[in-house]
Amino acid sequence: MAVSITDAVKRFGTETAVDGISVEIPEGAFFTVLGPSGCGKSTLLRLIAGLEPLDGGEIRLGGATASGAGIHVPPEDRDVAVVFQTYALWPHMDVTGNVSFPLECDGMPRVRAREAAQTHLQTVSLTPYATRKPAELSGGQRQRVALARCLASGARIVLMDEPLANLDPHLRTRMEEELAAFHAASGATIIYITHDQREAMALATRIAVMENGRFAQEGTPEEVHDRPASEHVARFIGQSAVLQARFADGLADLGPAQVPLTEAARHRQGPGRVVIRPADLSRTDPGSPGALRGTVSRVTYRGGHWEALAEVPGLAEPLPFTCARPLQRGEAVSLRAGPVWAMA
Numbered sequence: 001m002a003v004s005i006t007d008a009v010k011r012f013g014t015e016t017a018v019d020g021i022s023v024e025i026p027e028g029a030f031f032t033v034l035g036p037s038g039c040g041k042s043t044l045l046r047l048i049a050g051l052e053p054l055d056g057g058e059i060r061l062g063g064a065t066a067s068g069a070g071i072h073v074p075p076e077d078r079d080v081a082v083v084f085q086t087y088a089l090w091p092h093m094d095v096t097g098n099v100s101f102p103l104e105c106d107g108m109p110r111v112r113a114r115e116a117a118q119t120h121l122q123t124v125s126l127t128p129y130a131t132r133k134p135a136e137l138s139g140g141q142r143q144r145v146a147l148a149r150c151l152a153s154g155a156r157i158v159l160m161d162e163p164l165a166n167l168d169p170h171l172r173t174r175m176e177e178e179l180a181a182f183h184a185a186s187g188a189t190i191i192y193i194t195h196d197q198r199e200a201m202a203l204a205t206r207i208a209v210m211e212n213g214r215f216a217q218e219g220t221p222e223e224v225h226d227r228p229a230s231e232h233v234a235r236f237i238g239q240s241a242v243l244q245a246r247f248a249d250g251l252a253d254l255g256p257a258q259v260p261l262t263e264a265a266r267h268r269q270g271p272g273r274v275v276i277r278p279a280d281l282s283r284t285d286p287g288s289p290g291a292l293r294g295t296v297s298r299v300t301y302r303g304g305h306w307e308a309l310a311e312v313p314g315l316a317e318p319l320p321f322t323c324a325r326p327l328q329r330g331e332a333v334s335l336r337a338g339p340v341w342a343m344a
């Protein structure tokens with residue numbers, strides 16, 4: 001395992017920012033920690049980097065204890081590089097210097113360090129900017145300098161704290177592709193923090209959804225999206241309606257209609273809740289069996305398709321669905337659901 005965390009605890013005064021997290025992060029993973037502001041994401045990253053001491057538990061990097069009872073390996077002695085939201089570039093050095101300087105500090109002769117920097121700048125398509133100062137670069141280019149510096153460090157574990165947060169949406173999408181390419185080129189284990197679930201889904205091989213200092217769920221993007229373990233996870237990842245239901249014989253009785261459960265949820269019996277996402281809903285005839293008949297309450301054009309909500313009498317929340325043609329508020333709509341995921 002690249003990173004093994006066992007019962008990690010970090011307190012600030014009376015507040016517990018990290019509250020007993022355990023996780024195994026395999027070599028080469030792109031591991032995303034997703035959660036709302038203040039849930040403890042940055043603190044967890046700082047613990048892994050060694051920027052904060054642990055109050056309890058253990059962190060092992062590459063099999064060796066880095067933080068634990070009586071042990072705290074300093075950040076510079078961990079095989080870890082950190083990319084921050086603010087890029088942390090040296091303003092007085094040019095792009096090449098920003099990449100080569102850490103290598104020189106590690107004892108590499110100046111000429112060799114600058115040659116190595118050029119190779120990494122080529123990887124992130126920054127060769128034409130090698131002699132510019134950070135102030136003469138766009139946000140995306142500055143972030144690429146930070147990535148080149150990471151590549152140069154040769155660190156096997158790269159920690160990224162919302163590295164795209166300061167970029168405009170268009171550039172974010174492009175940088176996501178560059179991060180995926182960076183991951184492939186470096187083969188490093190990446191631990192990536194974000195509160196943007198779309199970004200987490202796009203990049204991660206595994207996602208942990210964090211809530212109040214704990215991992216509410218950890219798994220592949222498909223697992224946390226399709227089989228959320230709790231209402232918090234269901235609501236944090238993608239659009240959904242979470243509805244009370246009664247389960248029997250592979251069906252969820254929602255009141256107005258019965259809908260089929262997914263294979264993995266078919267064993268459920270008794271009361272519980274279902275998660276209905278837009279992909280679970282399709283238009284149907286009002287008279288067809290299982291039809292959920294309602295009224296369109298909101299319509300948003302999303303370029304090529306429309307996102308809408310339907311209020312269905314007897315359901316506590318509106319159903320989110322997508323449609324290929326324009327709809328009107330107040331229009332009658334019939335939807336067929338399923339198979340849908342069930343929670344206890």
Ligand SMILES: Nc1ncnc2c1ncn2[C@@H]1O[C@H](COP(=O)(O)OP(=O)(O)OP(=O)(O)O)[C@@H](O)[C@H]1O
Binds near residue numbers: 035036038041042195
């Ligand atoms: N140095 C500190 N001293 C005191 N409290 C702190 C310190 N660092 C973090 N905290 C508290 O710990 C909690 C978790 O903070 P953290 O920065 O880890 O959250 P986060 O999930 O990264 O939030 P954001 O997405 O807003 O950056 C917060 O309530 C915060 O106020």
